[in-house]
Amino acid sequence: MLFFYSFAKKTKKFNPMSVKIAPSILASDFANLQSEIEMLNASEADYIHVDIMDGVFVPNISFGIPVTEAVNRHAKKPLDVHLMIVNPDQYLEAFHKAGAEIISVHYEACDHLHRTLQAIRNLGCKTGVALNPHTSVSLLEDVIQDIDLVCLMSVNPGFGGQKFIENTYSKVRQLKALIERKGTSTMIEIDGGVNENNAPLLIAAGADVLVAGNFVFSSNDPIETIKRLKSLKN
Numbered sequence: 001m002l003f004f005y006s007f008a009k010k011t012k013k014f015n016p017m018s019v020k021i022a023p024s025i026l027a028s029d030f031a032n033l034q035s036e037i038e039m040l041n042a043s044e045a046d047y048i049h050v051d052i053m054d055g056v057f058v059p060n061i062s063f064g065i066p067v068t069e070a071v072n073r074h075a076k077k078p079l080d081v082h083l084m085i086v087n088p089d090q091y092l093e094a095f096h097k098a099g100a101e102i103i104s105v106h107y108e109a110c111d112h113l114h115r116t117l118q119a120i121r122n123l124g125c126k127t128g129v130a131l132n133p134h135t136s137v138s139l140l141e142d143v144i145q146d147i148d149l150v151c152l153m154s155v156n157p158g159f160g161g162q163k164f165i166e167n168t169y170s171k172v173r174q175l176k177a178l179i180e181r182k183g184t185s186t187m188i189e190i191d192g193g194v195n196e197n198n199a200p201l202l203i204a205a206g207a208d209v210l211v212a213g214n215f216v217f218s219s220n221d222p223i224e225t226i227k228r229l230k231s232l233k234n
């Protein structure tokens with residue numbers, strides 16, 4: 001519970017009963033990043049989702065440490081940093097210093113996931129593990145107690161604006177069952193193709209955090225879109 005409230009400390013409006021929304025700035029206007037962050041500050045978003053892509057782990061390059069640091073300078077919401085990179089251990093400290101509150105690494109990119117999670121914890125950040133669509137949640141059985149947030153990829157990582165993969169619902173239910181069986185307070189985050197049609201089903205399956213890129217930033221009124229997503233019930 002303490003963990004839950006510490007995430008909320010930077011958030012002005014906070015309703016513990018509602019799903020949390022993490023707009024992905026991958027879909028924002030990079031030429032106007034400061035005003036995009038100020039828009040998110042004024043919204044009901046819970047986190048700012050920051051996608052780091054290296055062109056190796058995923059077939060796209062987004063931005064890196066200096067941009068994350070610049071975002072953090074203006075952000076009044078916690079940064080939820082998703083590392084889609086190889087050798088994440090090498091950059092954990094740099095992203096911590098750049099302002100990350102949650103650091104998610106990919107299961108598929110870590111040879112020694114337990115060690116990586118300890119390193120994230122030792123920096124004082126919350127630990128996140130992202131799973132590609134083909135990766136089974138059962139692989140987290142022996143490490144779930146060390147994970148604050150599991151990010152289930154509902155698209156193949158690398159690009160915004162892709163179609164949501166329907167198998168995600170079943171993965172959310174499996175992960176929820178694992179978390180309940182192990183008695184951890186791990187949050188379930190969904191990333192990719194989230195919109196107001198699939199969001200209620202994801203919430204019903206057990207999702208705690210919804211990442212939304214294009215659905216928010218391509219809408220006519222992103223602040224209103226975030227509010228609508230946040231008010232959705234299962």
Ligand SMILES: O=C(CO)[C@H](O)[C@H](O)COP(=O)(O)O
Binds near residue numbers: 155159162194213
């Ligand atoms: O991780 C990502 C892509 O790898 C993005 O965060 C994700 O795609 C969100 O964007 P959208 O909501 O537009 O799908």
